């Protein structure tokens with residue numbers, strides 16, 4: 338082998354090493370930018386019904402629906418924060434008033450491009466013997482989500498299963514993602530309301546809401562396969 342050939346070989350090797358460095362640098366850049374930009378967690382907006390001057394229903398005990406919805410929603414939020422593949426966002430985290438006219442609840446969910454929207458409520462009726470759990474949705478793409486949520490929540494409440502039904506409610510109508518409004522139970526039913534205010538009941542229902550979200554998430558993943 339001549340000396341000339343040896344230096345040619347050295348140059349060739351250097352060139353190859355340089356290419357390797359550029360390639361590795363590129364890969365590193367791709368990983369850094371990729372992990373910063375893509376958040377493929379399921380984005381869930383929890384909407385505690387009412388708030389501020391809008392107290393919602395007044396229960397038999399005189400307690401307000403707005404406080405029940407916030408208390409339960411915060412429990413759901415805490416549980417969802419433990420899920421590494423779910424990102425939870427709240428329409429309110431305190432006794433803030435959100436006017437219906439502002440359409441802020443669905444607007445917020447649309448703006449953050451949520452994957453799921455869940456509005457939490459307590460029900461009311463003139464007849465205090467009426468009891469049960471029901472879920473409302475509006476768009477066809479929300480039906481299976483609403484049905485899954487109803488199945489889980491009613492199991493946790495133990496109240497009568499009033500089903501998942503279509504209803505023209507702006508929070509589920511103006512949201513662009515699958516959306517469900519949960520009427521956990523009747524605050525006007527003395528027996529049910531007493532249960533609804535216990536930590537035990539709320540923890541159980543919060544867990545069932547998370548279970549419903551996860552079942553729906555799994556059904557999405559199966560559909561993608």
Ligand SMILES: [Zn+2]
Pocket residue numbers: 386387393394402458459
């Ligand atoms: Zn309500």
